[in-house]
Amino acid sequence: MTEPDLNLLIALNALLAQQSVAGAARRLGLSASAMSRTLGRLRAVTGDPLLVRAGRNxxxxxYAEEIRERTQKAVFVARSVLRPPSSALNLSTLERTFTLRANDGFVVALGASLIAAAAKAAPLVRLCFVPKPEKAPGALREGLVDLEIGVLGNMGPEIRLQALFRDRFVGVVRKGHxxxxxxxxxxxxxxxxxxxxxxxxxxxxxxxxxxxxxLGLQRNIVARVPSFPAALAVAQASDLVALLPASFLINQPVDEKNGSPATLWSFELPVKTREITVSQMWHPRSEVDPAHRWLRKLVLSVCREKTLAINEK
Incomplete structure (x- = not known):
């Protein structure tokens, strides 16, 4: 009996996760034609079409739905066998790209510090920040990202969680407002x-x-924008008031006379709002991976150091 080509398992996992030949090709770094030929081989091996056309998608x-989760688990198990945990992690030679899913506010506030700390400890490590359009565990479960950073949403019971820092909203206006x-x-x-x-x-x-x-009051909302950086830019160039996480102001240029942002003035809100807990989340398969554990410790250390003043308030 001929042994199956286990390389097909990697391709099958990508196809089932992306539900697209082009998407699977990008994920594996292959051409669309090569992935199309691989899909043909998979159809021959499994005896099932796996992916079929439905309109433009x-x-x-x-059958593909039935084996999707089993395929994903099989790939994760195979990778863990070929890359077993080792207590001797050499950061000077560690060559790896970690993908972190976070919103713009986190990247603006803490991205530069985290990148610098990672480069200092492990010069061959690369951090790839990707956007976070929604709070969902799919990217972690499918292995598309290593860490999810933000406020806890409906991530599912298996996702691991660690609080990084507490944040709060503050009002921000231009200087002289x-x-x-x-x-x-x-x-x-x-x-x-x-x-x-x-x-x-x-x-x-x-x-x-x-x-x-x-209190029987309503804000006079003049404009809505899609992100905190956009709100800050509008506030800096107008008389409008922006509502931002306090952590977002960490890297703003500071006026040496009073220690406040040079072109901005921030203030505590006149109403009470609940604190925000920003956390890092990961899938259980990464729990004992030494490199992943190092990354989590690094993220925790940088976040707590940079947000110390916020957490003390």
Whole structure:
């Protein structure tokens, strides 16, 4: 009996995860034609079409759906056998790219420090930050990312979790804004200002709006933008008030006279909002991987050092 080509298992996993010949080809660094030929071989071996055309897209057959999770687990087990855990991790020779999924706010606030710390300890390691369009465990389960960083969502019971730091929202305006000159920022005065809101989903309300509503107040929202960097840019160039995580201001240029951002003025909100806990999340298969454990410790160390002042408040 001829032994099956186990290389096909890697290709099968990519095809089932991407549900696209082109996507699987990009994931494995192959040409689309090479991946198409591999799909033909897989169809011959399994006796099933696996991927079929549905309009402009490809969809999995019932058999492909049935074997998807088993295929993924088989690939993970095979990789762990070929790359067993070792207690002797040599960071000077460790050559690996780690993919971290995080929003723009985290990358702006802590990305540079994390990259520098990783390069100093392990010069051949590369960090690849990818966008985080939603809170979902799929990327971790499929091995597309090594770490998910952000506020815990519905990630599933198997995903490992470690809190990195506590954050809170603050108000931010340009230097010289009316709010900076006010003797006291009341909830009424704050709500009456023009506001720019950051929301990638276009949400119309948030915790601050709920707290203001309890007082019978409503923010005067003039504009909505898709990210915190965009909200900050608008606030810097206008009279609008931005609502940002305090950690987002860590790397802003500082005025040496008062220690505040040179072109911005931040203030505590006149209403109480709940704290935010930013965490790192990973799949259990990476739990004992020495390189992954080193990465998690590095992320924790950098985050806690850089956000020490925030956590002490």
């Amino acid at each position: 490809m969809v999995l057959t019932p 009316t709010l900076e000159k006010a003797p006291e920022i009341t909830a009424e005065f704050y709500a009456a200002q023009g506001h720019v809101v950051a929301s990638r989903r276009g949400d119309k309300t948030g915790p601050v709006d709920e707290a203001l509503a309890d």
